[in-house]
Amino acid sequence: AKKRGRNTYSFFTDSMNQEAARRLQLEEQMHGALDRGEFEVFYQPKVDVASECITGVEALLRWQNPVLGSVSPMVFIPVAEQTGLILALGHFVLEQSLQQLQQWQSMGLNDFTMAVNLSPVQFRSATLAAEVEQALAIAGLSGNSLELEITEGVLMSGQALVDDTLATLTAMGITIAMDDFGTGYSSLSYLRRYPFHVLKIDRSFVNDIAEDPADRELVCAAIAMAQGLGLKVVAEGVETREQLRILAGYGCDVVQGYLFSKPVTAGELTAMLLEQRKH
Numbered sequence: 001a002k003k004r005g006r007n008t009y010s011f012f013t014d015s016m017n018q019e020a021a022r023r024l025q026l027e028e029q030m031h032g033a034l035d036r037g038e039f040e041v042f043y044q045p046k047v048d049v050a051s052e053c054i055t056g057v058e059a060l061l062r063w064q065n066p067v068l069g070s071v072s073p074m075v076f077i078p079v080a081e082q083t084g085l086i087l088a089l090g091h092f093v094l095e096q097s098l099q100q101l102q103q104w105q106s107m108g109l110n111d112f113t114m115a116v117n118l119s120p121v122q123f124r125s126a127t128l129a130a131e132v133e134q135a136l137a138i139a140g141l142s143g144n145s146l147e148l149e150i151t152e153g154v155l156m157s158g159q160a161l162v163d164d165t166l167a168t169l170t171a172m173g174i175t176i177a178m179d180d181f182g183t184g185y186s187s188l189s190y191l192r193r194y195p196f197h198v199l200k201i202d203r204s205f206v207n208d209i210a211e212d213p214a215d216r217e218l219v220c221a222a223i224a225m226a227q228g229l230g231l232k233v234v235a236e237g238v239e240t241r242e243q244l245r246i247l248a249g250y251g252c253d254v255v256q257g258y259l260f261s262k263p264v265t266a267g268e269l270t271a272m273l274l275e276q277r278k279h
């Protein structure tokens, strides 16, 4: 029993050490990665259900590291939030994506908006709204072409500051989207509390929509509620025609997912937009 106890103990320490070592390596590699040009912004189209035209794109961060390879944002964003690097990363995404949008507009590809994800950590900064305003000014864009996606995690930041920041952003003509709807604990009170324009239904609800009647009911109710509140609805993670057909039947406005495209490089998206313009 004693021996087994020790083995069990060492098993746990090993896995904990591995976990800690992995985390340390991640932090180590992340240090300076932005300056080394390892981060790149990819873009995923948002497609209008009625016309099947691209009406927007979401900027999604990618990290390619020589030691770790390609690291998922699901892994590196939480670490960046803990180390504070998310502030620099968030600034990078905002700057890159708006400059890219300006470039698309100057090519006459100007009938869609850019959506950028904001971390709750960015909302703890009193200068967030000014930072966004400056990024728009540098790119020569108005707030109307920008959409900001926020999760209910911002609820845990300072209330007055979040209220102020959202009011300023909204006054600039920026669209505010509630991201990951349905995954948190307080999606409803959060929806009531803030001036959202768009509701994004999380991918986890869309996944089994064709097979699971309960998921269909939930999505149907969420869309009806959003419509009642005057919000536009975007469904994430649409991978099949059948999912699209069901969502369209419920009145969903916009879809995003592998059915139309994965997140792609700016160059690849340019090709898609030029192709769309031909039709």
Ligand code: C2E
Pocket: 044, 059, 060, 061, 072, 073, 074, 077, 090, 093, 117, 118, 119, 179, 180, 203, 236, 237, 238, 239, 256, 257, 258, 259, 263
């Ligand atoms: P999210 O904001 O909910 O973004 C949607 C995620 O779903 C993206 O994963 C996207 O690639 C993925 N996705 C889209 N359509 C499909 C589909 O049809 N099937 C499947 N299986 N997946 C689909 P990604 O790019 O790995 O990003 C994961 C999360 O990391 C994002 O979730 C977001 O919370 C965070 N993230 C990514 N980029 C940024 C960023 O620039 N800033 C911040 N703060 N967070 C970011």
Ligand code: CA
Pocket: 058, 117, 149, 179
């Ligand atoms: Ca998002």
Ligand code: CA
Pocket: 179, 180, 202, 203, 236
């Ligand atoms: Ca999501």
Ligand code: CA
Pocket: 151, 179, 180
């Ligand atoms: Ca998310």
